Amino acid sequence: MADLDVDVAIVGAGPTGAAAAWRLAMAGLDVLVVERGAAFDAAMAAHGAPDVELRRRGMLSSNPNIRRGVADDPVDDADSPIKPMHAHGIGGTSTHWSAHVPRFRPQDFRLRTRTGAGRDWPIGYRDLAPYYALAEARWGTAFLPGDPLSPRRQANPKPLPTLGAHGRRMAGAFDKLGWHWWPVDLVVGRDADAPGAERCAHIGPCDIGCPSRNRATATHAFLDDALASGARIATNLRVLRIETAARGAASALICRNGEGLDLRIRAARILLAAGGAATPRLLLLSEIANGSGLVGRGLMLHPYAKVDGLFDEALGGWAAGEKAGLISFQFAHMPVECGFVGGLKLQLGAGPGPLALAEGAVTGRRLPWGAGHHAAMEGVFDRLCGFTVCAEDLPEDENRITLSDRLTDRDGQPAARWIYRVSENSRRALDFGLDRASEVLRTAGASEIFRTPLRDQAGFHIMGTARMGADPATSVVDGHGACHDVPNLRVIDSSVFVTSAPVNPTLTAQALALRAADHLIATRRG
Numbered sequence: 001m002a003d004l005d006v007d008v009a010i011v012g013a014g015p016t017g018a019a020a021a022w023r024l025a026m027a028g029l030d031v032l033v034v035e036r037g038a039a040f041d042a043a044m045a046a047h048g049a050p051d052v053e054l055r056r057r058g059m060l061s062s063n064p065n066i067r068r069g070v071a072d073d074p075v076d077d078a079d080s081p082i083k084p085m086h087a088h089g090i091g092g093t094s095t096h097w098s099a100h101v102p103r104f105r106p107q108d109f110r111l112r113t114r115t116g117a118g119r120d121w122p123i124g125y126r127d128l129a130p131y132y133a134l135a136e137a138r139w140g141t142a143f144l145p146g147d148p149l150s151p152r153r154q155a156n157p158k159p160l161p162t163l164g165a166h167g168r169r170m171a172g173a174f175d176k177l178g179w180h181w182w183p184v185d186l187v188v189g190r191d192a193d194a195p196g197a198e199r200c201a202h203i204g205p206c207d208i209g210c211p212s213r214n215r216a217t218a219t220h221a222f223l224d225d226a227l228a229s230g231a232r233i234a235t236n237l238r239v240l241r242i243e244t245a246a247r248g249a250a251s252a253l254i255c256r257n258g259e260g261l262d263l264r265i266r267a268a269r270i271l272l273a274a275g276g277a278a279t280p281r282l283l284l285l286s287e288i289a290n291g292s293g294l295v296g297r298g299l300m301l302h303p304y305a306k307v308d309g310l311f312d313e314a315l316g317g318w319a320a321g322e323k324a325g326l327i328s329f330q331f332a333h334m335p336v337e338c339g340f341v342g343g344l345k346l347q348l349g350a351g352p353g354p355l356a357l358a359e360g361a362v363t364g365r366r367l368p369w370g371a372g373h374h375a376a377m378e379g380v381f382d383r384l385c386g387f388t389v390c391a392e393d394l395p396e397d398e399n400r401i402t403l404s405d406r407l408t409d410r411d412g413q414p415a416a417r418w419i420y421r422v423s424e425n426s427r428r429a430l431d432f433g434l435d436r437a438s439e440v441l442r443t444a445g446a447s448e449i450f451r452t453p454l455r456d457q458a459g460f461h462i463m464g465t466a467r468m469g470a471d472p473a474t475s476v477v478d479g480h481g482a483c484h485d486v487p488n489l490r491v492i493d494s495s496v497f498v499t500s501a502p503v504n505p506t507l508t509a510q511a512l513a514l515r516a517a518d519h520l521i522a523t524r525r526g
Contacts, residue, residue, distance in 0.1 A: 001254075001262045006032040006232075008520070009253055009267035011239050011282070013037075014092020015506050016493045016513040017273030018222035019135065023517035025231035029524075032265065033223070033233040034253060037071035037089030040217075053355040062087065062096050063457060070258070071236070073415055075277070076404035077459075080420035082301050085460040086275055090235065091217040093275075093460065094506075099187035099216040100325065100347075101141055101507040103132050105150060107333050108501035114333070117341040117425075118394050121498045122470045122479040125151065131511035139221045140190035142324070147182045149329045158188055164323045165316030166385050170348050171326060173444035179436075184325040184347070185507075187216040237263070240411060242270065242286040242489070250288065250489040256411060269520060271481075272491045273513065276462030279495045280401045281416040283466065289483040294476055296401040298464040300393035300500040303422050304455040305430040307437040308351065308362045308386030309446025317350030318382045325349075331436060332392075332502050340428040342392030345502045346437050351384030362386075362450050386450075387440065389433030391426045392502040395464050399423075422454065430454070461505050466495035481516040492516050 008024055010017045013035035024031045044060065057066070062085040064072035071088035087093045106125035111118040129151070136143075142158035160183055163171065167183075174181040227233065236258045243264070245251040253265040272279045280296040283289050317323070325348060332343040352361040357380050358373075360366040367376040399421065403414035422430075430453065438449050469475025472484035481490040492513035494505045501508075 001264050003264045003266060004032070005266045006030050007267065008032070008269045008271060009034060009265050010271045010273055010492075011253065012092065012273035012275065012278070012493065013090045013218070013223060013233060013235075014087075014273060014275065014493075015094050015218040015222075016509050017092070017271070018218040018226065019138070019510045020271055020273065020492050020513045020517045021231045022138075022222040022226040022229070023514055024521065025226045025229040027521045028230075029521070031226070031231040032267075033226075033231060034237050034239055034255060034265065035088075035090055035233060035235050036238045037069075037087075038235045039090045039219075040095040053353050062093070062460065064088070073409040074407045076407045076415050076417040078406075080301075080418040080459070081422060081454060081456060082303060082420060082459045083456050084277060084418065084462075085457065086277065086462065090223065090233070091219040094216070094218040097460075097506070098325075100184045100327075100504050101136065101139060101187055102185050102327070102503040103150070104128075104501045104503060104508050105329075105332070108499065108503075111342065111499045115336055115341045118499050119467075119469070122468060127479075128508065128511040128515065131514040132507060134514055135507055135510045136185075138190070139187045139216070140192055141185055142188045143185040144183050149180055149182075149332070158192065160186065161188070161322040161324045163326055164319065164321070166350065167323065167326045167348060169315065169444050170385075170440060173440045174328060174330075176443050177440065179328060179440075180330040181326055181328045184327050186324050187221075188322075189216050189220065238411065239274075239282060240285070240413065242282065242288055244286075244288060244486070248486060250486050269488050269490070271516070272489070272495075273493045276465050276494045276497075277401050277416050277418070279491055279493055280465040281403065284403050285413055289466075289476060289485045289489060291485045292473055292476060294397070294467065294474070296465050297397040297399075298395040298467050299399040299401055299418070299420055299462070300395055300464040300497065301399075301420060301459055302390050302393055302461040302463075302500060302502070303426050303430060304458040305389040305391075305434050306386055306452040306455055307389065307434055307441060308384050308450045308452075309441030309444065310363065310380070310448040310450070311383045311385075311445060312447055314382045315351075315385050316382070317385050323350070329502075331433065338432070340425050340432065341394060342425070342429060342499075343502045344389055344391045344429050344433040346387045346389060346433060346440070348385065348387055351380075351382065351386070354381060357381055357384075363448075364450075387437040388455075389430055389437055390502050391429040391433065393463075393500045394423060394425055395467065395499060396423060401465050418459075461494070461500070463494040463497040463500050463505055466491045467498050468496040469498065480519040481512065490516055490520070
């Protein structure tokens with residue numbers, strides 16, 4: 001076995017690993033990022049090609065059990081109605097995402113204080129505010145200041161793309177109902193306005209490999225500058241386990257490359273940024289940092305529902321040009337008297353693409369083939385739009401990531417097993433949101449409403465499986481991500497979330513990672 005020595009080893013080159021690598025490398029530390037995948041080839045996405053929608057169902061799927069790439073391990077998801085959605089490779093899931101980066105609100109850190117349920121975080125919004133701003137600046141985030149339901153922020157120099165005709169129509173419906181709406185916070189890239197920067201042609205949904213969104217990946221925003229500052233990255237390298245020294249400190253990563261050769265990476269400090277499923281799996285495989293028995297427990301997934309409306313005329317959701325998107329936090333922090341704890345968000349999306357529509361997506365009505373196909377397609381294409389309903393998931397120890405006794409990976413190790421059920425609280429929140437979204441669509445003029453009570457291919461927000469807290473008996477890591485049992489081992493991804501809030505977790509996870517990196521730098525120098 002070959003050996004390698006570094007100051008800091010980071011497992012995972014996604015948004016949090018890349019952010020921490022940048023911060024630490026800028027401070028002069030010897031940083032090695034270990035990534036089981038490789039660089040993403042945007043040409044694989046084949047935007048504009050006739051088979052692009054088919055590719056998204058196979059080799060470009062966000063579900064590793066469908067994608068089955070060389071870097072993917074199987075996931076035992078038989079005990080979860082929501083299936084895993086995550087990527088492996090440089091940039092992580094930021095190669096797939098829609099680049100929406102909302103902040104948590106101050107009250108999101110105090111769920112127990114507000115409702116009596118769940119837990120409070122050991123830190124608050126003020127602790128993360130400067131790191132939110134730092135991450136937003138690195139990404140090149142465009143947002144509209146003045147949101148009445150968000151903390152005040154300084155004006156942003158990045159121009160926000162249009163809401164589009166369909167967005168303006170829905171905004172009018174929200175106004176008629178007297179409900180909150182606002183454009184999303186959207187990564188457009190620090191160099192979006194630079195000469196020669198590729199402009200959005202909107203040839204499909206904002207997701208994997210979009211050519212004009214390549215500037216909105218963690219590679220472009222963080223990792224490139226980390227490497228320029230001296231950090232290194234080792235790709236196609238699987239971490240099998242964390243090795244410990246005699247006194248219990250984490251001493252090394254035991255890794256294996258694509259040819260089956262093993263490598264020991266000795267590090268003074270190890271940071272885990274592998275995501276809410278892979279991080280607890282690695283801790284369980286290594287039998288480390290689990291004195292509380294809580295590693296893997298408290299899994300939160302943001303269960304999603306969907307409501308779509310069919311309109312009598314084209315909506316403009318598929319017109320050329322980047323769309324900012326519209327979001328409503330009217331119901332993000334509900335009173336306990338409403339019948340559920342927590343809250344939800346409503347987020348507007350354009351309707352399905354042509355292939356999905358031809359197969360009867362949303363409506364359940366397959367389009368005819370042959371002479372009448374084009375006319376039938378024109379009757380539905382760009383006439384559907386809808387809202388996702390994202391419910392705040394409560395941390396329940398019965399929902400968890402554990403080791404499978406049914407599936408193994410290529411190295412013979414147990415696969416991650418998802419054990420998850422949609423709680424009664426989440427179901428009530430989703431049903432409430434379905435009703436509110438239907439009301440918006442009808443107010444906007446929808447002639448038919450179609451409801452999807454739960455989306456199964458929606459496990460992108462994986463949180464809470466190594467939660468943060470001050471008490472080692474009820475948490476896995478402290479307020480800076482350091483494992484209570486193993487202080488030189490830190491978790492810097494969404495595994496540490498105490499509660500989920502009803503918003504996308506990436507920016508909050510990055511703020512936590514940057515804060516943890518600064519703490520590591522300060523304590524090292526001290």
